[in-house]
Amino acid sequence: MTPTPRPARPRYRHALWLAPLLLAACEGRQSALVPAGEDARILGDLFWVMLIGAVLLWIGMNGLFYWATRRSPAPHSQTLANWLVIIGGILFPTVTLGALLVYGLSIMPDLRATGDGPVIRVTGEQWWWRVEYERADGTTVTTANEIRLPAGVRSTFLLDSKKVIHSFWVPSLGGKMDMFPGRVTEMTLGPERPGIYRGQCAEFCGESHAWMAFEAEVMEPEDFDAWLEAEAADAMPPEGDLAQRGAALFLAQGCGACHAVRGTPAVGRVGPDLTHVGSRHSLAAGRLGTSAEDFVRWVANPGAWKPGAEMPAYAHLSDAQLAAIAAYLEGLE
């Protein structure tokens, strides 16, 4: 047999190329199907139960169609028809839906268990996340666009929003919860497997909604404690000429009106707290990386990366000035 060359059907072939990509999307750090926490595991199980159940039902229904139209197309007896309606139309759905209801209700207490770990206040802004850790001694540690959690305990999230509805979701760790202006919603998450996962705003909130993401790092409890301790501290003083010039520029350009860098005169609360921005995994709510280059790109023109970003562009600054600011921010670890 010689294969006949057939140039037709290019569309079909493209679709085949895409198939592994679709599967690849199920792996990774933002997948509800690769759970890294209790809640995601429960929801993952729920998904599989529903999927397998639906497939079985689909096969069963089509089997019946096949039987009624191909195997036995003659009229059926009245008795058979009556029992089909009573069993297939009343009994079976009642019992199946009842069982699903019991299953759904039985997992609710697990998903809504009270937290025994840190309490974290997250406020949705356009288009970033204000994050505040409430510590046992009553103090608050403010940061932004990144959430770190200890593995093995349930953290409590108190979710709020400034202006419009957002939704807080880390698929690898659990379900999502909407954030409403003026109303605090509560959610707990029990992460289990250390790693860096990705969260995403899951409720359309304006033009840069799709760019409103964040990193969620699950850490060993000791590492988490050490990190929070460091995060609570004031910013490190700039090291080296370039960074020092950057620090001066940061204040002179008025960045401090919107941003706080604790331990400096910059105390603004309009934008994200930048005290330890150099130690983050991403910039501007997951939009950019954290290299000096990324800082320059962002500061020169935020709107180019996030349409509608509520930070003015600083394109009028010279390359040297931008580099200095970037060096300063990158050093804020």
Added chain:
Amino acid sequence: MDRSDHDRQPHPREDEHEFAEERESLWRITLGPTIWAFHFAISYAAVSVYCFRFERMFEMGWLRAGLIAMTLAMLVAIAWIGWRAFLRWDVRGTGEFSNPEGSAEDRHQFLGHAGFLLALVSFIGVVYDTLPLILLGSCR
């Protein structure tokens, strides 16, 4: 004076006369769903008010016991309504599943049929409503 029933002059529209309670019966078929609606509203309202205001004042167990008692009473009522409707439908007596003819008797039996099915749905609905009450013992 001792005329037997056979000698009685038949009523000119006997059949209509016999089943003259149709108007009332139309109301009666809504009884099951009405109980279901009240059960839903009362259960959810009671639990929300309790969780909003009175959680600290008394144990939820009391509320649950009260609501489950109410549920049982409502289930008995629905079952009775359903049974009455089943008798009116008279499927066992006539062997007629559906009553398409539109005579007064047919209407009577049809309303029984509909009332029976609505009672069945209401019964299932009330049981489903109650499951959270049994399975979730707290305000969380």
